Amino acid sequence: MSKFSPDSLAARLIAALPPSRVSRLRLDRGAAVFRQGDPASAVYVVEAGRVQLKRISADGAPLTLHVADAGESFAEASLSATHYHCDAIAETASVVLVLPKADLLTLMTTDPARGMAFTLAFASQVRDLRAKLELRNVRSAKERVLAWLRLRADGDPPSVLLNRSWTLIAEELGLTREAVYRALAMLERERRIGRRDGVISLQRPGRRSQHVSLRMR
Amino acid sequence: MSKFSPDSLAARLIAALPPSRVSRLRLDRGAAVFRQGDPASAVYVVEAGRVQLKRISADGAPLTLHVADAGESFAEASLSATHYHCDAIAETASVVLVLPKADLLTLMTTDPARGMAFTLAFASQVRDLRAKLELRNVRSAKERVLAWLRLRADGDPPSVLLNRSWTLIAEELGLTREAVYRALAMLERERRIGRRDGVISLQRPGRRSQHVSLRMR
């Protein structure tokens, strides 16, 4: 029933607590969920909108640590910290679920099986983040887009169902949307991908040649 | 006594098991720790060398998911998986610690407190990875280097003690070492940082002006 992918960290955190223990926070644009230095009291999940985690660095300049989109959790590390180390500010009007730290902690000691589920959810999150990070090591925009598609492709023929706008995907890729569109256009021209409404299909490298295009002389 | 920073995920995983349960694997360059499809039996920590995690994507092309350096753990998600979803190949001759999955799992159910420690360690890892990812959203090489320094600066005046070569840091930043050296040179020229042997000090933005340099007319 949740609008989150069921095996995401956020979904598992929510599922762990009875709904009665979870409260909802409505935030105007610019409002703070918490501030650097506040006592750490909860873990959060963005239900709608977008929340920025920022901190003032030692030299006085602001530093963005993370931007949590709808469906993502943030401030999980507050479980082990006494105080928040950054500000959490709504980038747009947002709705945030509040998962009290105390409830989560007692749950973990009370119910080891559940605690284990947590650990595993975090481990998956670590795996996913590492893959996203590795993706950024691909320098060429074209190859990076292709790698992103490969990461999510399955089926035969391998294909990806898009659930977000390319504009948003471009952000995840660390490219401008223009660069992404150009990369897609080139990949399509070279017959390395196919596009039909919201589905991208990957071409097996198969036999080489074909995408040689015209060449001089 | 370990050569790992004591609160890293890798260090905590190792500390959780009695040394007798941890074995050491010596790998030549190119040797595999495990292969895609093998039954998932352990979590690993790179003691020396470097291990690549790769998978063959649906369209048949190889895809790097992560590169684990010395001091880092990998394949934590094998805790919840029955089989590995990628190959783990030594990029150089390496030594890898093997932490049996079964031991870790029983430990977690046996000793809830320890299980909680795991979860917290994973949560920290998530926080760190998110910060690294966010760093990559800084487009300009100069600003990215500066942000990296801010992330690690503390003290007054804020400064960073380097423990690795800039060549390695450049990799983490997703830049070539040349780009990093140029960025450092510019930042120093603009008086935004100072360099003395292995220590970088950050200048408080203080009063503006000064770094205006000469301009035409």
Next chain:
DNA sequence: CGAAACGTTGACCGTTTTCAATTACAGTGG
């Protein structure tokens, strides 16, 4: 004592970012 890795800087070239402009929709309030 050499080889290999690190540190540094210059020049050039290719790619991406930026800036701009255009089309296509989806939702909205009258």
Next chain:
DNA sequence: CCACTGTAATTGAAAACGGTCAACGTTTCG
């Protein structure tokens, strides 16, 4: 039902920036 507004999708042109190649001094280490 229709202008009206905002976002998404595209593509072009120019500028900026980082990658690559090259060259060189320095340090490290077996």
